[in-house]
Amino acid sequence: MKIVKAETILLALPFECGGLPPWGWGGKPANSFDALLVRLETEDGIVGWGEAFSRMEDRALKQMIDDRVLPLVLGRDAREVTRIKHDLEFNLHNFGRVGPVMYGIAGVDIALWDIAGKAARRPLVDLLGGPHADRVEVYASLVRYASEDAVAAAVKRAIGEGYSWIKLHEVSVPVIAAAVEAAGDDARVMLDTNCPWSVEEALDYDRALAGLGLHWLEEPVWPPENYAGLARVRAAGNHAIASGENAGSLFDFVAMHDAGAIDIAQPDVAKTGGVTELVRIANYCHANGLSFSPHCALFGPGQIATIHLTAAERRPPLFERLYLDFETELFGRAAVVVDGHLSVPRGPGLGVDPDPEVVDRYRI
Ligand SMILES: [Mg+2]
Structure with a gap:
């Protein structure tokens, strides 16, 4: 179950809420929320989807995950869920235990669990x-x-x-x-x-x-x-x-x-x-x-x-x-x-x- 492809996809999803444009997030308030998708694919064609927390069309966050997190996942065995998570945390701990690095690791972990469920043909629950x-x-x-x-x-x-x-x-x-x-x-x-x-x-x-x-x-x-x-x-x-x-x-x-x-x-x-x-x-x-x-x-x-x-x-x-x-x-x-x-x-x-x-x- 070698991981042969790892990518992020950044979406901005528009919405209506009837209230104030929610929260500035340090920038111009906007009526859209990001979904920063993490997509992993195994050599046997199983695709797992994860998500890293993101706001304000965060291209910098996407780039950081692409450059620093995902290369460490390529070639790994997708069945080693907790081992991959530990290795990512250990190798990247100097770059923050709360925030962008951990958001990327979270996205990878969710995608690995999705792959595990698909491989077992069972829902995550x-x-x-x-x-x-x-x-x-x-x-x-x-x-x-x-x-x-x-x-x-x-x-x-x-x-x-x-x-x-x-x-x-x-x-x-x-x-x-x-x-x-x-x-x-x-x-x-x-x-x-x-x-x-x-x-x-x-x-x-x-x-x-x-x-x-x-x-x-x-x-x-x-x-x-x-x-x-x-x-x-x-x-x-x-x-x-x-x-x-x-x-x-x-x-x-x-x-x-x-x-x-x-x-x-x-x-x-x-x-x-x-x-x-x-x-x-x-x-x-x-x-x-x-x-x-x-x-x-x-x-x-x-x-x-x-x-x-x-x-x-x-x-x-x-x-x-x-x-x-x-x-x-x-x-x-x-x-x-x-x-x-x-x-x-x-x-x-x-x-x-x-x-x-x-x-x-x-x-x-
Ligand atoms: Mg709250």
Whole structure:
């Protein structure tokens, strides 16, 4: 199962979200999300698809993975999934344990698991021990609206479409309160703030939000690796604290837990070492009384891999999907939420490949 071809394909997928153009990502806000695909092909013609986290049409990231990561994969035996991952991490650790290098390694790992499933003619979830669910419950992860009326309307719309769980990306107490009121008894609400506050500010907001019954408070403190600061907010006892989408490996979650920083661990399969690393993090969570609830703002194979990882949990966590409509879906109906749920693909490997016509149309 020698790997004879390894390439990345960068897509920018346009969408409508009805809110603000989400997040600047250090550049001009845009209503499109990248899917940076990693495509591996074996000598016997099996093609595996992975995804590296990417935003803002990141050609530099694509080039780095092409030049530094993929040459180390060519010629390797695709069956050596954890061995390849270890070798990549060991050889490249001087270039960062969180960020672009690890995104590339994650993409390779996901593609190797896809190949493993295709070679075994079994879906990824079966390789992870088999499904505990045929479909996973999705939470509507709303973009930021920064308006009481607009966020309330979005909450009502999501509930009307069948969602029972909603996550906000707001930082204004009146806007958050308006969303919670709009949800009423029809949906539970989580809040993701994306690391805006000092510890003192976060403690103030934590108190101000305490009466709203939020299901969790996500990344309230800057910077994301300020675990001691996060632990101070958690110690106030007002909210369950969720974090981890900016982590690089299992050891970051060990550090978070040792600091008393989190209740809910949120590794991202396309940032944090792929399927292999997420399985390790899930096991660590089980052994240490943490909830495992993967972050997913991915729209390529990383999203599909996260569905499998979710379904493989004895108590499948909620699945995150950003609440927006793509101009065209990369996987057809496979990643379209119906009545607040996504089905677990039953085809071999990830169970669904990117639509080649969509890849051609949105390729950078
Ligand atoms: Mg988040």
